Amino acid sequence: MGPRRQFTVKELSLSTWPAFEKLAIKQGGCWCMFYQRPKPVGKGSSIEEWKKINRKDKETLVRQGRSRAILVYDDKTPVGWCQYGTRDELPRIDAGRGYRKVRPLVKEEKIWRITCFFVDKDYRGQGVSKIALHAALESIRNKGGGIVEAFPVVSKKMAAVPEWRWFGTPNMFKRERFKPVAPLGTSGLLMRKTILPG
Ligand SMILES: CC(C)(COP(=O)(O)OP(=O)(O)OC[C@H]1O[C@@H](n2cnc3c(N)ncnc32)[C@H](O)[C@@H]1OP(=O)(O)O)[C@@H](O)C(=O)NCCC(=O)NCCS
Numbered sequence: 083m084g085p086r087r088q089f090t091v092k093e094l095s096l097s098t099w100p101a102f103e104k105l106a107i108k109q110g111g112c113w114c115m116f117y118q119r120p121k122p123v124g125k126g127s128s129i130e131e132w133k134k135i136n137r138k139d140k141e142t143l144v145r146q147g148r149s150r151a152i153l154v155y156d157d158k159t160p161v162g163w164c165q166y167g168t169r170d171e172l173p174r175i176d177a178g179r180g181y182r183k184v185r186p187l188v189k190e191e192k193i194w195r196i197t198c199f200f201v202d203k204d205y206r207g208q209g210v211s212k213i214a215l216h217a218a219l220e221s222i223r224n225k226g227g228g229i230v231e232a233f234p235v236v237s238k239k240m241a242a243v244p245e246w247r248w249f250g251t252p253n254m255f256k257r258e259r260f261k262p263v264a265p266l267g268t269s270g271l272l273m274r275k276t277i278l279p280g
Contacts, residue, residue: 087156087208089154089155089156089161089213090154091152091153091155091213091214091217092152092153092155093150093151093153093221094149094150094151094152094153094163095144096144098153098160101153101155101160102144102151102160102163104160105153105160105161105162105163105202106137106140106200108202109200111129111133111136111137112136113133113136113137113139113140114140114149114151114163114165114197114198114200115136115139115140117165117172117173117174117175117197117198118139118140118143118148118149118171118172118173118174119139119173119174120173120174120176120177121177123135123139124136148167148171149165149167150165150166150167150171150221151163151164151165151166151218152164152166152214152217152218152221153214154201154210154213154217156205160202161205162199162200162201162202162205162210162213162214163199163200163214164196164198164199164211164214164215164217164218165196165198165199166194166195166218166221167194167195167197168192168193168194168195169193169194169195172195172197175195175197175231178266179267180264180266180267180270180272181266181272183264184264184272191228192226192227192228192229193228193229193230193231194228194229194230194277195230195232195233196215196218196230196231196232196233196250196255197233197249198248198249199211199214199248199249199250211250211254212257215250215254215255215258216258219258219275219277220280222277223277223278223280226279227276227277227278227279227280228276228277229274229275229276229277230274230276230277231272231273231274232249232260232272232273232275233249233266233270233271233272233273234249234251234255234271235247235250235251235270236252236265236269236270237268237269237270240269249270252271252273255273255275256273258275259275260273260274260275261273261274261275
């Protein structure tokens with residue numbers, strides 16, 4: 083067996099945007115925009131037009147400092163990401179029917195969300211998403227902490243398909259001491275963890 087890979091992490095920013103672009107193109111064009119929008123856009127657009135809208139909107143948000151993610155690198159190659167952000171930056175979660183039932187529990191506290199993971203096919207099963215999650219939580223701590231929400235997939239049928247695992251698994255969050263709060267429909271679970279300022 084060769085030496086274990088040493089992965090490194092960086093925040094998504096204008097300087098890491100080209101690395102994110104490279105990986106996002108491999109992912110196929112969603113650009114992690116879904117949860118950043120309160121409502122869908124691009125109705126009636128072709129898939130190619132929709133991908134272009136997503137890419138442009140994502141770059142704008144990154145320029146404005148309103149899109150956060152941890153990028154994981156193998157040397158200089160970007161191999162995965164974990165999108166995180168505040169409630170305002172990831173507002174689509176608020177529209178979920180299951181979520182609306184439990185949201186009042188949180189009141190006015192500062193809420194963070196972990197909404198999306200992506201790992202390059204060649205790097206899956208090596209703990210890249212765990213590294214990304216841990217780094218995102220450290221980042222949240224350094225930004226003052228708060229209540230962090232996760233929405234892992236519990237449906238076995240969905241979890242068996244990598245493309246449906248973008249929210250991560252309950253175990254990934256249990257290992258980081260998140261606690262289950264409430265089911266989100268039949269496929270998801272709301273989990274939360276409080277992070278004190280670092
Ligand atoms: C979900 C995903 C991020 C996991 O990344 P990863 O780095 O391979 O995951 P890890 O090695 O850290 O393991 C995380 C969990 O996934 C499980 N897993 C990883 N590869 C798996 C596979 N091929 N089959 C089943 N489970 C698998 C691990 O067992 C682990 O489960 P556990 O937490 O219950 O122990 C990855 O599969 C992926 O990128 N899928 C595509 C998601 C996507 O399309 N995102 C973009 C949407 S915008």
